[in-house]
Amino acid sequence: MQQDGRGNLIEEGRISSRQMAMLLFTLIISTVDVYLPAVVAGVAGRDAWIAVFLAVVYALVIWAVAVTLASRFPRQTIIHYSKEILGPFLGGLIGMLLLVYFFFVGASIVRILVEIMKSSFMPRTPLVIFAASVVLVACYALFGGLEVIARVNGILLPLGIAALLFVGLGSLPQVDFGQYLPVLEKGLGPVNWGGVILASTIAEIIIILMLYPYLQDRNRVGLNGLWALLGLGAAMLIGVLAIGLFTAEVTAAMNFPALEMVRVIRLGPQRTYLDIVIAAIWVGGIFVKVALVYYAVALGLAQWLGLRNYRPLVVPVGILMVALSVMAYHGLSDLLYTELKIFPGYSLSHALLIPLLLLVVAWLRGWRAKG
Amino acid sequence: MDRLRLVSVALLLVLVSILSGCWDHREVEDLGIVLLTALDLAPGNKIRVEVQTLVPGAVVGGGAASMGMGGGGGGRKRYLNLVAEDRTVFEAIRRMSLEASRELFFAHNQVILISEKLAREKGVTEIIDFFARNRQFRRDTWFLVVRGDPRDIMEIPTHLETTPAQVIMGIINRQDLSSYFAPTKLGEFIKMLESTGIEPYTAILQLKPNPAFTRISLLPGVDTPPSLYRLWLAGAAVFRQGKMVGQLSERETRGLLWVRGEVRGGPITIALPASQGKQELTMEIMRFGRGGVKLEPYLAGGRLGMKVKVSVRVNLAESQNLQLDLNNPRVISRLEKELAGVIKGEIMACVTRLQEEYRTDALGFGQAVHRKYPRVWRQVKGEWEDVFATMPVAVEVKTVIRRIGLINNPTPPHMLEVR
Numbered sequence: 001m002q003q004d005g006r007g008n009l010i011e012e013g014r015i016s017s018r019q020m021a022m023l024l025f026t027l028i029i030s031t032v033d034v035y036l037p038a039v040v041a042g043v044a045g046r047d048a049w050i051a052v053f054l055a056v057v058y059a060l061v062i063w064a065v066a067v068t069l070a071s072r073f074p075r076q077t078i079i080h081y082s083k084e085i086l087g088p089f090l091g092g093l094i095g096m097l098l099l100v101y102f103f104f105v106g107a108s109i110v111r112i113l114v115e116i117m118k119s120s121f122m123p124r125t126p127l128v129i130f131a132a133s134v135v136l137v138a139c140y141a142l143f144g145g146l147e148v149i150a151r152v153n154g155i156l157l158p159l160g161i162a163a164l165l166f167v168g169l170g171s172l173p174q175v176d177f178g179q180y181l182p183v184l185e186k187g188l189g190p191v192n193w194g195g196v197i198l199a200s201t202i203a204e205i206i207i208i209l210m211l212y213p214y215l216q217d218r219n220r221v222g223l224n225g226l227w228a229l230l231g232l233g234a235a236m237l238i239g240v241l242a243i244g245l246f247t248a249e250v251t252a253a254m255n256f257p258a259l260e261m262v263r264v265i266r267l268g269p270q271r272t273y274l275d276i277v278i279a280a281i282w283v284g285g286i287f288v289k290v291a292l293v294y295y296a297v298a299l300g301l302a303q304w305l306g307l308r309n310y311r312p313l314v315v316p317v318g319i320l321m322v323a324l325s326v327m328a329y330h331g332l333s334d335l336l337y338t339e340l341k342i343f344p345g346y347s348l349s350h351a352l353l354i355p356l357l358l359l360v361v362a363w364l365r366g367w368r369a370k371g
Numbered sequence: 372m373d374r375l376r377l378v379s380v381a382l383l384l385v386l387v388s389i390l391s392g393c394w395d396h397r398e399v400e401d402l403g404i405v406l407l408t409a410l411d412l413a414p415g416n417k418i419r420v421e422v423q424t425l426v427p428g429a430v431v432g433g434g435a436a437s438m439g440m441g442g443g444g445g446g447r448k449r450y451l452n453l454v455a456e457d458r459t460v461f462e463a464i465r466r467m468s469l470e471a472s473r474e475l476f477f478a479h480n481q482v483i484l485i486s487e488k489l490a491r492e493k494g495v496t497e498i499i500d501f502f503a504r505n506r507q508f509r510r511d512t513w514f515l516v517v518r519g520d521p522r523d524i525m526e527i528p529t530h531l532e533t534t535p536a537q538v539i540m541g542i543i544n545r546q547d548l549s550s551y552f553a554p555t556k557l558g559e560f561i562k563m564l565e566s567t568g569i570e571p572y573t574a575i576l577q578l579k580p581n582p583a584f585t586r587i588s589l590l591p592g593v594d595t596p597p598s599l600y601r602l603w604l605a606g607a608a609v610f611r612q613g614k615m616v617g618q619l620s621e622r623e624t625r626g627l628l629w630v631r632g633e634v635r636g637g638p639i640t641i642a643l644p645a646s647q648g649k650q651e652l653t654m655e656i657m658r659f660g661r662g663g664v665k666l667e668p669y670l671a672g673g674r675l676g677m678k679v680k681v682s683v684r685v686n687l688a689e690s691q692n693l694q695l696d697l698n699n700p701r702v703i704s705r706l707e708k709e710l711a712g713v714i715k716g717e718i719m720a721c722v723t724r725l726q727e728e729y730r731t732d733a734l735g736f737g738q739a740v741h742r743k744y745p746r747v748w749r750q751v752k753g754e755w756e757d758v759f760a761t762m763p764v765a766v767e768v769k770t771v772i773r774r775i776g777l778i779n780n781p782t783p784p785h786m787l788e789v790r
Contacts, residue, residue, distance in 0.1 A: 119506065120506050121395070121506070122392065122393060122394070122395035123395065123506075124393075124394040124395045125392075125393040125394040125395050126394065129393055129394075178738075178742060181741075181742035181743075182741065182742050182743075182745040185745050246558070246562060247562050247565065247566050249565040249566055250561055250562055250565050250566075253503075253565070260510065263509060263510060263511075264510055264511060264558065266511070273478070273509075
């Protein structure tokens with residue numbers, strides 16, 4: 001353990017930077033196309049596609065900061081080096097803030113899964129059933145470790161991309177591109193805000209701060225992450241096809257535009273109701289996302305507490321995550337309000353400001369603990 | 372290994388209980404599959420909801436035997452209509468459960484009918500919310516206006532199909548054979564309703580006396596008399612701010628469909644002067660669609676105008692004019708010009724009716740203006756109704772007659788010297 005800096009790395013598995021990029025892609029795409037097109041259509045109107053470009057630019061900034069910081073401390077996670085940079089107390093606080101952030105993200109996406117299943121498919125089933133079943137499966141994956149999650153993602157992501165392309169191409173014949181005119185009618189302000197909201201969700205890619213030490217080829221992760229972000233931009237453009245399909249006004253009124261997009265796809269006169277098939281694939285994506293965030297929390301908490309193994313924490317963290325997902329929101333309105341009004345500031349302060357602060361202080365103190 | 376296998380089997384058994392759908396499991400036998408939903412205005416500001424459900428046993432079992440009986444008569448009736456009234460649509464639908472033995476299931480609902488009375492007096496804005504909010508209704512359900520009582524339409528005897536709902540669907544699916552009515556899907560309707568610069572429209576469903584009914588039909592010995600009435604889809608109902616304000620004739624409806632780029636086929640007839648009065652030629656519209664029409668708003672001296680450009684391809688289907696030499700390209704181009712005039716007439720008929728009588732922009736001119744002149748649009752959108760009503764409209768039609776069928780010239784009686 002001596003050469004690993006002064007941290008307890010715990011995880012023995014290693015993943016490649018390509019697997020990492022795929023994990024990041026799944027992490028974002030499984031939520032960003034589901035309800036965000038509606039939120040962004042409500043804010044930026046028919047210019048939501050411009051907001052997507054802005055969001056990618058903002059996300060690249062976040063990514064650059066995170067990777068620069070992580071590459072300075074390649075053998076440690078942020079839980080360790082935040083203490084090293086800011087001292088045990090402040091650094092520990094920052095580490096805890098990030099753990100709470102990931103924990104909150106995890107609980108929120110579990111709840112989003114629940115809300116979609118209940119609103120669209122199974123309204124009478126208690127929400128804790130959905131929440132517990134996805135966390136239970138994720139729990140099992142966590143005992144396998146990071147490699148297992150990455151490999152499962154290797155199977156599920158191609159399916160997910162196929163589903164995404166299917167939705168995009170399938171709805172394309174019905175998209176009226178005239179709906180995107182006129183461009184920038186209300187100026188750049190709303191578009192920019194739309195971009196910020198999107199970027200605040202993409203900001204979850206700072207999970208790299210927790211996973212960087214477990215990469216095999218660290219020098220390539222920056223570039224692979226960039227590709228993942230560009231791919232995400234393209235995927236989000238598929239999401240904003242909803243505006244061409246339904247107009248900005250109607251899209252903004254929808255709770256889950258992606259689902260409505262699937263519902264209008266027709267493969268001939270008989271094969272029309274494909275939403276449940278796509279939803280099944282999407283649940284796979286949500287599972288990977290939950291597992292990854294859950295993993296970050298369990299691992300980070302173990303490191304924060306100075307434990308030698310994160311596995312004893314898996315079950316308690318999971319139970320708490322289910323509990324928070326059930327208790328954090330009364331209903332869908334709560335969730336969407338949080339997503340629109342609270343989460344952008346919360347997410348960006350954790351994903352951009354904290355790494356930036358650490359980076360600046362580390363630079364001022366002259367970059368210790370390199371390599 | 373054996374232990375692993377045991378565990379796997381146990382897990383699979385657990386899966387069975389999960390895959391059954393938890394608390395939301397439903398058995399097909401317990402569902403009443405709704406094919407058609409109709410809304411009407413009831414006394415006391417209530418909404419009357421009428422649904423048509425399929426009776427599966429009758430369709431599978433006694434269906435063939437009573438085929439000619441039009442649903443009633445010999446076998447069991449193949450559909451069941453339920454009616455209930457209440458203040459909201461959902462309340463009324465749940466009220467039906469008091470008299471229906473099965474839970475109504477709307478995921479296969481194909482048509483939503485709105486009575487003309489409801490559309491005119493109350494408007495559709497309030498009631499349409501339920502259909503967009505409910506997870507069982509789909510956005511590709513047809514949304515039509517009914518003239519008269521929807522209950523009459525739901526009881527019309529059927530011959531080729533099993534239920535009246537399927538008759539309606541069949542007629543709509545073959546709309547491209549005429550393009551004389553303008554059906555709209557729920558999703559499209561909501562789009563037009565919520566967007567600025569365009570007002571919704573949809574086809575009107577009504578009963579008409581059956582022309583195939585004759586005196587002989589009722590004589591003893593005739594197997595099954597045809598019904599006195601037939602279902603008929605006609606024209607278009609146009610709305611303004613969610614309320615139906617008027618109706619377009621078949622000709623005007625096609626004018627509307629030309630502008631909206633939704634003509635997909637149908638006959639079109641031109642009359643040419645001939646030696647014995649006028650003689651008609653009918654063309655069949657071949658391909659058209661969204662690409663065949665362009666709306667070009669223009670500003671002339673601060674005043675908005677609209678140029679509509681249409682281009683169509685047709686085939687000759689029938690010529691009753693014996694003097695025409697259809698081998699001559701010049702004759703063809705003369706026909707093309709005549710045809711352009713007829714199409715222009717259809718479009719202008721619709722424009723005039725909408726501008727002068729109903730003052731509603733079902734053509735989407737406002738949307739075109741919004742896209743091309745966003746600044747001007749901001750000024751005029753408040754009084755768009757008036758701007759639209761006084762807007763000069765120019766129509767340019769380009770037609771191409773591609774093919775003339777299997778013969779070139781009409782077959783004349785031998786004494787006529789044509790060439």
